[in-house]
Amino acid sequence: MKKEEIDHLFKAEKEQLHKLHDIIKQSMQDEESIVENLLHPPQEILTPGQTISDKVARFGGSWTFIITFLLILVAWIVYNSLLPNNERFDPYPFILMNLVLSCIAALQAPIIMMSQNRQEEKDRQRAQNDYMVNMKAELEIRSLHQKIDLLLQEQMKTLYEIQQKQMDLLNQIQSKLASHEQQ
Numbered sequence: 001m002k003k004e005e006i007d008h009l010f011k012a013e014k015e016q017l018h019k020l021h022d023i024i025k026q027s028m029q030d031e032e033s034i035v036e037n038l039l040h041p042p043q044e045i046l047t048p049g050q051t052i053s054d055k056v057a058r059f060g061g062s063w064t065f066i067i068t069f070l071l072i073l074v075a076w077i078v079y080n081s082l083l084p085n086n087e088r089f090d091p092y093p094f095i096l097m098n099l100v101l102s103c104i105a106a107l108q109a110p111i112i113m114m115s116q117n118r119q120e121e122k123d124r125q126r127a128q129n130d131y132m133v134n135m136k137a138e139l140e141i142r143s144l145h146q147k148i149d150l151l152l153q154e155q156m157k158t159l160y161e162i163q164q165k166q167m168d169l170l171n172q173i174q175s176k177l178a179s180h181e182q183q
Contacts, residue, residue, distance in 0.1 A: 012161075016154045020147055027143035050118060057115035060108055073097070 046054075059065050076097055080088045090096035 012154070012158065016150065019150050023143060023146045023150065027139060044122075050114070053111045053114040054118070056108065057112045060112055 076090070077094065080090045080094065080097075081092065085091065
């Protein structure tokens with residue numbers, strides 16, 4: 001091979017590496033904001049009301065609450081059923097107990113719903129993060145496709161150049177054979 005041909009091949013390889021470098025650089029720029037958002041999610045600042053609603057919902061949905069509540073209700077009913085009539089503070093049909101239960105339910109339900117709404121927002125944020133991770137993976141796959149396409153394109157170009165050079169050499173050999181046969 002001539003020096004010019006070797007220099008041309010080195011130049012082509014250098015251009016190919018430059019194109020791959022540009023693809024990688026673009027891919028990294030595209031991913032930078034996604035990675036930054038995933039690594040440093042915005043911090044959640046809770047108001048006192050939100051903190052209380054989370055604690056009430058956590059306690060209200062626990063076995064501790066259920067067992068304690070059942071024990072209090074059983075104690076209330078037993079106390080007001082077994083004591084003499086003049087010492088009962090809430091005789092049967094337990095109207096005061098029904099009032100207390102209604103008040104607890106009326107207050108507890110909205111507080112639990114506030115906590116559930118906040119949890120739903122957290123779930124939305126997690127879904128957004130999952131989407132961002134999927135986008136990052138998609139960008140990586142696109143980048144890999146571009147790299148492979150570029151490599152295949154450059155390989156095909158190199159193969160065609162080599163084939164052309166082989167054809168030129170064959171033509172030179174053929175012309176030299178033809179000139180030797182004529183002599």
